[in-house]
Amino acid sequence: MKKQYLLIFVLALSLTFFNSCQKSAEYKALIVTGQNNHKWKESSPVLKKLLEQTGLFSADIATSPEKGGDMNTFNPDFSKYNLVVVDYNGDSWNEKTKAAFVDFVNKGGGVVIYHAGNNSFPEWKEFNLICGLGGWGNRTEKDGPYVYYKKDSMIIDTTVGRGGSHAKRHEFEVRARIAEHPILKGLPMRWRHGSDELYSQLRGPAKNMEILATAYADTTGGGTGRDEPMLMTIKYGNGRIFHTALGHADDGGGPALECVGFIVTFQRGAEWAVSGKVTQKIPYDFPNVAAVSLRPDFKEMTLEGDLAYIGTYDITKSTKYFTDLQSRIRYEAKTPQDYQKFEKAMIKILQSKEATDDGKKLILHELSWMGSDLSAPAIKDLVSNAQLKDDAEFALARLATSK
Amino acid sequence: MANNSTRRNFLKQSAAVATGALILPQIIPSTALGKGGKLPPSDRIVMGAIGTGSQGKSNMRDFLKLNKEVQFVAACDVDANNLQKAKQIADSTNDNKDCRTYGDFREFLEKEKLDAVCIALPDHWHGIIYSAAAEKKVHVYGEKPICRTIKDGQTIVGAVEKNNIIWQTGSWQRSQPNFHRGAELAINGRAGKLKYIEAGLPNGSRGIGTPPPQDVPAELNWEMWLGPAPKVPYRGVSHWNWRWILDYSGGQLTDWAGHHIDIANWGAGLEHTGPVEISGEGVYPREGIYNVPVEYDFLCKYANGIEMRVANESRLKMGSGTTWYGDKGWIHVNRGNTLTASDPKILEEVIGENEIHLIKSDNHWQNFVDNVRAGSKNTIAPIQVAYRAISVALLGEIAMTTGQKIQWDPEKQVIIGNPMASRLLSRPYRQPWSLPTI
Known part of the structure; x- marks a missing residue:
């Protein structure tokens, strides 16, 4: 046993x-x-x-x-x-x-x-x-x-x-x-x-x-x-x-x-x-008043896992992997290099042929505030996609407000 | 500026257009109001309503409760059912069937020549429609929060000031005696020199998960409901529950900023400024279409050393409401006519003749009407203070979204040295909509 x-x-x-x-x-x-x-x-x-x-x-x-x-x-x-x-x-x-x-x-x-x-x-x-x-x-x-x-x-x-x-x-x-x-x-x-x-x-x-x-x-x-x-x-x-x-x-x-x-x-x-003390960090999947949060396998999701799920997201599915990503950015990104680490991973989803349009939309909205010049080419490429035009333009417009 | 006769002609035409019949309104509207002009007390103020959901209809009823001060002649909504209900409210009071109805605010503002308009819409529409009403030089009773973003707010303030219109924000707590008295005690130092303020706003509520896209109800113009917000399928969420979705609202935090934060500012002399540093944390739903923070807790530091903590009520000892802490004690106000203090004697204090006397109003809607009659912009909840109240919440939202400490210049109204956070001061509009340049 x-x-x-x-x-x-x-x-x-x-x-x-x-x-x-x-x-x-x-x-x-x-x-x-x-x-x-x-x-x-x-x-x-x-x-x-x-x-x-x-x-x-x-x-x-x-x-x-x-x-x-x-x-x-x-x-x-x-x-x-x-x-x-x-x-x-x-x-x-x-x-x-x-x-x-x-x-x-x-x-x-x-x-x-x-x-x-x-x-x-x-x-x-x-x-x-x-x-x-x-x-x-x-x-x-x-x-x-x-x-x-x-x-x-x-x-x-x-x-x-x-x-x-x-x-x-x-x-x-x-x-x-x-x-x-x-x-x-x-x-x-x-x-x-x-x-x-x-x-x-x-x-x-x-x-x-x-x-x-x-x-x-x-x-x-x-x-x-x-x-x-x-x-x-x-x-x-x-x-x-x-x-x-x-x-x-x-x-x-x-x-x-x-x-x-x-x-x-x-x-x-x-x-x-x-x-008498607690040194463990608060995980990203902690529940709140909005909904229960379960770990059926008793494991915390990794960043790679979150990103893989976002790539398969459609609007009928749970957004929990995306909100995990948002939390990671919110609490882990401190330096420009940290933000770039996330940004590069997100650009990969934008450029992926397999990733869904709905998944890309989530990424575009997040990049709209925390992205940099690095993202711009990948976002511009999506303007020609009728499904993503509005969201790509949203991201480009907001990124441009800090110029 | 329309004079009396041209306006009446216009109303005849537009009534005919709107109803498809040559029926004149039974009550001929009063004179149109010129810049700074006064309305004879015998005349009713001619009003329209844009947004006739629960809050819009509630405002109409509150105006109509006033003693024959106001007449509603037109209503506008993207929901035909709400629009019909608003028409019924107006018609039954006017004892006719003449209230004109519109599904598009642009047509409404173009055709109607009103003294004032009462506007109650989801926040994402405020920037465009408040500004458009001001540009038509119609006086506005507008619901809080007055904007979804700081940029929207700056545009609206600019439009109201440029066009010299009279504005009342729906921050009706200002017209309640306990809030007025508490703020007046606080600003006159009855708790001592103010050091710290707490604003406790409601806790977030449960989510509804991820409902599937569904058919838009026949009465609802979904495309127009969305307007400048991102295009998304209808999932059964529109009226009232828009406040749980970030594209339209910031949740309880922004919904209630125009109440307890506004009152906090009133009693602390912070009505015309803003914090210089904002930091804090939010708790966000992990999944589901409701994505506004369900808990929030942030601290604002002001240039004069005062600090204000804004949090959902569970996190604060005093719970919901506003508490001013001075070096001699505290004063607390809340709904339910609550007014308490660290020492009950504080509540018996008399405010001397030479001290600060805050504007007094016993009825929020009457206060607006009185100002419109007098041609005075001295309402109890003017646009500038509403902008400063919601700014606190919106800057808190930015601090929580980014996880960063935000430095804000309340004079220039810009975030200092933080391009990422600065992007969150506005939200790009979906074409063909755009925020007007004032």
């Missing part, structure tokens, strides 16, 4: 992440799994891949015995790691393993609680302090208050009632509550999240916990009418915990796991948990 994952990872590495992974990873992560009412065999390898993609982590997976198995045999050595990711919801760990985990966090180890990980161990007090909030497992008022937002205020609600519920899976909007937190800094304030279980009515000790982001559980879909916590941080001992309620896994991944909003907050949260 492990070998297979390694092979897939090496392939992915050689294709996309070669540069970033040249240096050895700074942090070691352990994903704890093996029992879950969710598809842990889908999620755990993805989480491993996502951690390793950052170039910051190498990750192992610790798989517990099956449900009802001998948990005394499950003794992962947490002390070898900087980060523990809890993708586990099952039988209690043995006392030694529990103590080792608490010791790990106390000494400053980082933790990520992932989705149904917060369903685990309702009876284990220290785990619940680490987790902040949990759901199901007969959690009630005895386990702590409900914590959620109403409008702009955080509510700590001690009402009697069950802990944990969710409406039928649906797309929803995640809203930043502490936008300046390193995990969220630079991200949109609101984004559409891929269809997921919107965890609601979580309750727990909620000690030393901050709610970074919430999602409104719409009553029309059977939700609570509250802005429920989705991303949280907790401090326990010397340890930092990032808790994401997002990311329900389906066969082959599914929209919640493939959502760039989940992926990026998971990756950033993991780095914050081990270091």
